[in-house]
Amino acid sequence: MTQATQVCASIDIPAGEGRAVHVDAGQRVKIIDVEGRQVGDVFAFARGDVREYHSASHTRAHVNRLFPAVGEQFVTSLRRPILTLVEDSSPGRHDMLIAACDAARYAALAAPSDHASCAQNMHDALAAIGLSADLVPQPINVFMDIPVSNDGALTWETATSRPGDSITFRAEMDCVLVVSACPQDLVDINAGAPSPLRLQIENGATA
Amino acid sequence: MTQATQVCASIDIPAGEGRAVHVDAGQRVKIIDVEGRQVGDVFAFARGDVREYHSASHTRAHVNRLFPAVGEQFVTSLRRPILTLVEDSSPGRHDMLIAACDAARYAALAAPSDHASCAQNMHDALAAIGLSADLVPQPINVFMDIPVSNDGALTWETATSRPGDSITFRAEMDCVLVVSACPQDLVDINAGAPSPLRLQIENGATA
Numbered sequence: 001m002t003q004a005t006q007v008c009a010s011i012d013i014p015a016g017e018g019r020a021v022h023v024d025a026g027q028r029v030k031i032i033d034v035e036g037r038q039v040g041d042v043f044a045f046a047r048g049d050v051r052e053y054h055s056a057s058h059t060r061a062h063v064n065r066l067f068p069a070v071g072e073q074f075v076t077s078l079r080r081p082i083l084t085l086v087e088d089s090s091p092g093r094h095d096m097l098i099a100a101c102d103a104a105r106y107a108a109l110a111a112p113s114d115h116a117s118c119a120q121n122m123h124d125a126l127a128a129i130g131l132s133a134d135l136v137p138q139p140i141n142v143f144m145d146i147p148v149s150n151d152g153a154l155t156w157e158t159a160t161s162r163p164g165d166s167i168t169f170r171a172e173m174d175c176v177l178v179v180s181a182c183p184q185d186l187v188d189i190n191a192g193a194p195s196p197l198r199l200q201i202e203n204g205a206t207a
Numbered sequence: 208m209t210q211a212t213q214v215c216a217s218i219d220i221p222a223g224e225g226r227a228v229h230v231d232a233g234q235r236v237k238i239i240d241v242e243g244r245q246v247g248d249v250f251a252f253a254r255g256d257v258r259e260y261h262s263a264s265h266t267r268a269h270v271n272r273l274f275p276a277v278g279e280q281f282v283t284s285l286r287r288p289i290l291t292l293v294e295d296s297s298p299g300r301h302d303m304l305i306a307a308c309d310a311a312r313y314a315a316l317a318a319p320s321d322h323a324s325c326a327q328n329m330h331d332a333l334a335a336i337g338l339s340a341d342l343v344p345q346p347i348n349v350f351m352d353i354p355v356s357n358d359g360a361l362t363w364e365t366a367t368s369r370p371g372d373s374i375t376f377r378a379e380m381d382c383v384l385v386v387s388a389c390p391q392d393l394v395d396i397n398a399g400a401p402s403p404l405r406l407q408i409e410n411g412a413t414a
Contacts, residue, residue: 051341051342055306056264056345057263057304057305057306057345058306060304060305060306060361061305061306061312064360064361064362064363065359065360065361066304066355066359066361067359077343078311079309079311079312079315097264097267098264098267098268099262099264099265099267099268102286104285104286105268105286108286134258134341134342135284135341135342136284138263138264138345148273148355148359152273152274152355153271153272154267154271154272154273155271156271
């Protein structure tokens, strides 16, 4: 039996904003960089209890890589698989080392106190679907390019993703996914000009 | 004025156990690998509110390095300096990528269900001084040797620290420090045989 992938929902995320979606186990979420060079901060929570969340430090121990590749899993704070990276049409540069931008980050950059942040976007997006989390987990920063040199030094580069590039995750459990179109306009990761992302929720293909 | 460093307290941490200590801003904490080749999981919490804790992902963004070096700071989930690495007599291999071992880790390794873990040690050590935390932050894993290859692959090596080697942190705020002498005996990071650590709390030197 062959069942084509079917798009169930498409959600536009305006530049600098965030959205939360319910995703069922087996469904796929495609994150599209509409205009290119835009970072997305991705958070994943267990559907029934947001105190269980995707944990970068547990995922690194699970896959033994700094940055997961296509086919590899992401696990929660209880070491349960929550997402798998199944497709990537971008140049494949994604970060899993850096915290979400937040009020303290923008204060240090001398931004106005009401500057949007991925941390606040996460809280707002969860609140919009009636949820709240006590912490801001370290996100998967899709399209964010943080090269690591041989001596362990990190540099912050502008995203290399092109208009229409996408990365697709499959949910391994019923979960809540939050994606923030990073509002960072004071360092160059988004080429200085945040732009929108688009989410597509797809029913999984069966070959 | 020169004031010599003065040891205020010395705390033995038996193999596989954890201890929590109050540390005042300006004091130094020396972690000694008594017998060598022993990993210590280090957690730091703000004294007044353990919901603020040392955050590896914020520290990486602060120092732009995978693994902080002598002289560099560690910051909290609110991006405030909490520790500085001031001395290191070991070969200098310390990890800040890997989650604390926990019940799920040992279940996957087919260990008995009552196997000690750094995560449980953290909870028990905090409880012993009347505190509790809702999460287990990603620790600083002193003496833990996790080389990163050019393609981002991680390997788990036996600690290279020698008997008596130490690493010393200065507290940048009043904090609670938890150190667990990692009980891992099923992979080789502790040479298969967990051993003790010792903490020394020192009043800082003034030159």
